[in-house]
Amino acid sequence: MKNYLLVLILFFIVVSHAQDTKINGISFVASRDSVSLKHTAPLLMINANYAAVMPFGFIESLDHPELLYSTDRQWYGETIEGTKQYINKLQQNDINVMLKPQIWIRKGEFTGHLAMSSEKDWEILETSYRNFILDFARLAEETNVPILCIGTELEQFIMRRPTFWNQLISEIKRFYNGKLTYAANWDEYTKVPFWNQLDFIGVDAYFPISEEKTPTLQEAKKGWQKWKNEMKTVSEKHNKKILFTEYGYRNTDFSGKEPWHSGREQKSINHDNQGTLLTALFEEVWQEPWMAGGFLWKWFIDHDKSGGGLNNQFTVQNKPSQLVVQYFYSIYE
Template sequence: MENINAVTFGFMSQKNEWATDSARESLRLMKENTNASHVILAIVVEQDTPQSTTIHWESDQVLSDSEIIMMAQYARDLGLKVILKPIVNVADGTWRAHINFFDHDVPCEPKWSDWFACYTAFISHYAEIAELINADLFVIGCELVNSDRREAEWRQVIQDVRKKFQGKITYNADKYQENHVKWWDAVDVISSSGYYPIDSWETELDRIEAVVDAYQKPFFFCEVGCPSREGSQWLPNDWGLQGPVSQEAQANWYQAMFDACKKRKWLDGYGLWDWKAKLYSEIDAGSNDDYALYGKLASKKVSDFFR
């Protein structure tokens, strides 16, 4: 697999937000400021609660197919390769990893079978979009930790996706879960979210390397990043961590991550988190404590490494 130097674009965007000059300018600035070779287009849909079996992927608030297709074409015009990544979120704020149901069906209770039926309709639709735009990679799921154990259902999802999309597919496992997924043989690329503490990269990469060796598949971090706030370098997966803004903490984390990862010949790239479709002004970067890269010290680290 070719190396992936990607940045995730447009997470949480809603309908019509990509059909704007400002969104296209944001993508252009992403390419210019990071030297990315790929963009990961993130399409977010929601279900109401962790125990809902209906995914509202046809909601009027979801990015339209036409604007996804147009943004993918614009990315190509900029010289970027395109990874399509549909993501299920929970509307009540619960993290998607906690979507869960009884292992055995119980009358009058929500069921895995109902959820996977809806998930298959959702992901198959975007597989068709991925085929239409000739996506370089399609992400069939993201951090759905409690569903990872449902091996038979995921294998069926993969079979259905392959009927719609002829290219390479991956599943984005969550951090620390790489060695718990038992169906990596069914995808083309292993990927995960690399939100690891600044001082534990070597240990975690050793663990992931054993998975890569066992399955003999390409691997990349489909998500990897750190907020620009003090303390986040030790717990980069904590979105709500309190602390003062610190571009240095974010930049130091990126340097440590790149230094550790570049020594691993089996690691085929990164999907950095993240870049906003609605971009804040560069002058406001100094007060932004989010994962965003624009205008921050970490952006220079990324640009130099990707170059």
């Protein structure tokens, strides 16, 4: 009887630990080159257990209906062949994958504004997008990818064409056996109509946290409170965990004010901001029971030549904040 009770206790400990395991991910940027184990090994150094692989499809303008993908004019890592190679190399280093096909609109136009002006063009876009997602969904099933993200920041598309999205999700589920999410922008996720059909509530978590040039840790934590309450409410409403399909900050002044900005016009370098804001996020959000984890934006395959002290973009590579991520990813393994 004692042995039975001991086994039962150990079982519940293991189950509890498994339920608390976080997705400690990075967004693995596509390159013109293939990857090797050398390129994926640094992820183990920072204790990452997931990577988002992000192939791209391209659209000419916000009102253009045709999506082109996996062409010979794209970088290798953006194609179906390259995506499969990236997945295989990450898996060889025991890194799980979320496959996250995305749209790039010429000149970097915001995908949330993608909308057609006629029924004919909507139907062309839907056919084009369906082919795009289903091709990568088949690859996800073939390569045993555990999470598939079916879209990224497409607010107008999903709000105006709900029937299409319901049908697309149903079709994916016919052959893909992993978990599904959608990457909603931080100001969009409360309105997404199909969360109940997915496994995670995906959020690109560029929430405004602080108006200060260099907020203190306490100020940054305070800035999370209303967003935490909102996410908890949405999570409970749908009985789904929140997954940060993207999160991160630049090492610049005021990087907590409008964290989504990636323009080159910001010239400052402020390593303290990036480290403080990431620490606040991990300490305030990561341990919450409704939080599944997330994917740090972003990580380039050639680690030794990426980031660095003079780089003020989102990557933490070879910056002080890399140690912040490494530390917290070790805590929430």
